[in-house]
Every structure is written in structure tokens, then in C-alpha cells.
Amino acid sequence: MITERKCILAIRKTRKSQSFLNKFEALEFAESMPQIYEIWENNKTPIVTEKLANIEYYDIVKIPNRLIGKSEEFIEFCHEHGFESGEYITGKVYDTKLERCFLCEIANYRGFRSLDLYNQYVDNEVDCIIYESPNFYVVPELGALKQGYLMIVPKEHILSVAQFPNEIMEEYYEVCKDVEKILLSTFNGSVVTFMEHGSGPSGKSSHKKSIVHAHTHVVVDFTLDEKYKKMVKLIKCDDISKAKDVHYFSYQEGTGGDLTISMDPNVYVQRQYPRQVMAKELGYAPEQYNWRQNEFKEITHTTLYMLCKGLTKMAKSKSNQRIRTRTKAFVLGFSKR
Ligand SMILES: [Zn+2]
The missing domain is CATH 3.30.428.10 (HIT-like)
Incomplete structure (x- = not known):
């Protein structure tokens, strides 16, 4: 889908959640506000750890832990929330x-x-x-x-x-x-x-x-x-x-x-x-x-x-x-x- 919503995803950062979310083409981890803006400008959606997600005035979407590891359900979740995750890249090359x-x-x-x-x-x-x-x-x-x-x-x-x-x-x-x-x-x-x-x-x-x-x-x-x-x-x-x-x-x-x-x-x-x-x-x-x-x-x-x-x-x-x-x-x- 076309991402019109400028939101920030928040997740409890674990090795598992990080390696799972890194495989989506249109999502990217951010450590700071300038990075968040840069990611938006590149037509992607930023992810932050729950600690950073306390920033006020921003549109925060919390990713439920149960979705980690379930790519299809996660993509559906993203679409329902008005942004594109991109495809899940398994690393396999055709x-x-x-x-x-x-x-x-x-x-x-x-x-x-x-x-x-x-x-x-x-x-x-x-x-x-x-x-x-x-x-x-x-x-x-x-x-x-x-x-x-x-x-x-x-x-x-x-x-x-x-x-x-x-x-x-x-x-x-x-x-x-x-x-x-x-x-x-x-x-x-x-x-x-x-x-x-x-x-x-x-x-x-x-x-x-x-x-x-x-x-x-x-x-x-x-x-x-x-x-x-x-x-x-x-x-x-x-x-x-x-x-x-x-x-x-x-x-x-x-x-x-x-x-x-x-x-x-x-x-x-x-x-x-x-x-x-x-x-x-x-x-x-x-x-x-x-x-x-x-x-x-x-x-x-x-x-x-x-x-x-x-x-x-x-x-x-x-x-x-x-x-x-x-x-x-x-x-x-x-x-x-
Ligand atoms: Zn041909």
C-alpha cells in the first residue's frame, strides 16, 4: 500500500524482534529524531525501542510481541494501521x-x-x-x-x-x-x-x-x-x-x-x-x-x-x-x- 501515515513503531527490542523487523524492506530502526525524519523521507517507517517511544506529540504504533516471527500477520497489521511494511526479505536470491x-x-x-x-x-x-x-x-x-x-x-x-x-x-x-x-x-x-x-x-x-x-x-x-x-x-x-x-x-x-x-x-x-x-x-x-x-x-x-x-x-x-x-x-x- 501507499504509506500516507507518518507514524513511529515501538517495540521491546530483543535480538529476535530486531532480526525479524530488519527483514522488512520499508521499515528501519532509528536511534534519534533526525534519523526518524530521514527514514520518513525515504518512504519508510521508523522503529524505535519502547524507551524512545515516550516522545510526545508523535503518532506511535506499538507492535504487539505476538506478531514477531509471523510475517504474514505482521504485514496485515501494518496495512490495517495505514502503512506499508514492504516485503519480508528472506535473503533467498532467485x-x-x-x-x-x-x-x-x-x-x-x-x-x-x-x-x-x-x-x-x-x-x-x-x-x-x-x-x-x-x-x-x-x-x-x-x-x-x-x-x-x-x-x-x-x-x-x-x-x-x-x-x-x-x-x-x-x-x-x-x-x-x-x-x-x-x-x-x-x-x-x-x-x-x-x-x-x-x-x-x-x-x-x-x-x-x-x-x-x-x-x-x-x-x-x-x-x-x-x-x-x-x-x-x-x-x-x-x-x-x-x-x-x-x-x-x-x-x-x-x-x-x-x-x-x-x-x-x-x-x-x-x-x-x-x-x-x-x-x-x-x-x-x-x-x-x-x-x-x-x-x-x-x-x-x-x-x-x-x-x-x-x-x-x-x-x-x-x-x-x-x-x-x-x-x-x-x-x-x-x-x-
Ligand atoms: Zn525476456
Whole structure:
């Protein structure tokens, strides 16, 4: 969840409680008031010993001792009290190279002979390829919470935009511009936002089910409010390749807007961060942000239907030749579904 409550957790400090609480990504022990403020600024919640918890005027949450050692119950407790604990990191590291990658599978049309046949017959609509360039393809966002929400994906298994080889950067920006144009025109929108969670180069993850294959989320008419940008300390970035060795979250409003990035390892960025903010603002129930649990098939269907209509209309204009060529197989295949 998004942590809006600025509270201080208090616990009787024992070796057991300390080692248990230290494993939560978004909690941190504090010894002094300046430290408490620093932890809040990093989008985490501070923990103090009961001795320090006597500070007046602060919002103190006492952690019941019975929850120590019970990670699921503890996470639930945190959510009920309005803050995020982060995930419980067991220390186990998963090598994502050993897992199958569905974004690579889509890049290969899942064995279909041609892209228009793929778009006509592929099982799930959400796998339809709307746009294809030599090195990229565009598909609907998984579990899109609103219409006009897509993903730009490199065909090659690269782990972040920051790690893209130079040769494909220009093409990537071209794709971003085309997708922006398509979304603005189809949904009569006013702004298109680009967001990415980049994975580090090792492909190792403490989360079993991370998608490490790079994908940029693109959505029409959704922007993060200032307070949410501040929450994850987004700062201006002139060169994305500076983040090639780390995990990061990047954010940009419009292809002409400033690219901003959160890459400070001390700052906690919630999983599916923009989706969590979006779900909250659109009034969804908690946990509905999670694409693993909610497919929102009807939203995906509407998005694809509108895009097919919009692209057919756009194809008539001579100024959109590149878009027309790169989306032809979608219009052809999807219209036959
Ligand atoms: Zn892949």
C-alpha cells in the first residue's frame, strides 16, 4: 500500500524482534529524531525501542510481541494501521535467468507464422501486439486499471532501458513518440506518461516472480501528483544510462517532458508503485492494483477495440506512414477476432 501515515513503531527490542523487523524492506530502526525524519523521507517507517517511544506529540504504533516471527500477520497489521511494511526479505536470491520469460515468448509470436495470424488467434487478448518495430513491440498493460495503458517492450531480453545498447536508443525514442501520438489521438488525451521499473544487470532478484525483461509502462491521462513524486524522491536525470547498474524507477510526462528517476537504494519504492497510486485515485478496493490478481479483461478489450478503430482512422493520413506500417498486422489480425 501507499504509506500516507507518518507514524513511529515501538517495540521491546530483543535480538529476535530486531532480526525479524530488519527483514522488512520499508521499515528501519532509528536511534534519534533526525534519523526518524530521514527514514520518513525515504518512504519508510521508523522503529524505535519502547524507551524512545515516550516522545510526545508523535503518532506511535506499538507492535504487539505476538506478531514477531509471523510475517504474514505482521504485514496485515501494518496495512490495517495505514502503512506499508514492504516485503519480508528472506535473503533467498532467485536467478531469473532460470525462469521462462513470457515477454521473450511474445517477441517470438509464440510460434505463429506471422503477426497478423498471431493477433487473430492468440489465446489472451492482452498478448496482442499493437505495434512492432525492428527491435520493439507494444502490448496492452497487464491488468490495466484504465483504458489506454500499454507497455513498450524490447524484443531482446534486456533488463532495463538504462541497459539498452546505444544502437537501439534512437528507435526506442521513435517508438515512444509514435505510441504517444496513437494514444493521444485514439483517446483524445492531453498527456501520455512513461514509467519504468528497471532491474539491475545481474538478473538476480529477492522476489520469486519479478518480470525482469524491460518494459516501459505508457498511459494516457494519468500523472503522479507532486506528493507522490516526492514520496519516492524522483529527481531529474539527463542520461538514463547512468542507472545501468542499479534497480530504479523512472518517470516522464510526455516525450518532451523531463525524465526523472528514483535510484537511491535507501528510498523505498513500492512494488507496482504507479499502479498503487492509480488504483487509489480511481477508487479501487485495496489490492486491486495487483495485476497478478486482477486482469480487468473488459478494460483491455475496450483499449484494443478503440486502438483498432483509431489506427484505422490514422492510417488514412499521409503523415502517419511509419505508424501505419508498424500497426498494420494488428489492425488486420485483431479486426478478425
Ligand atoms: Zn525476456
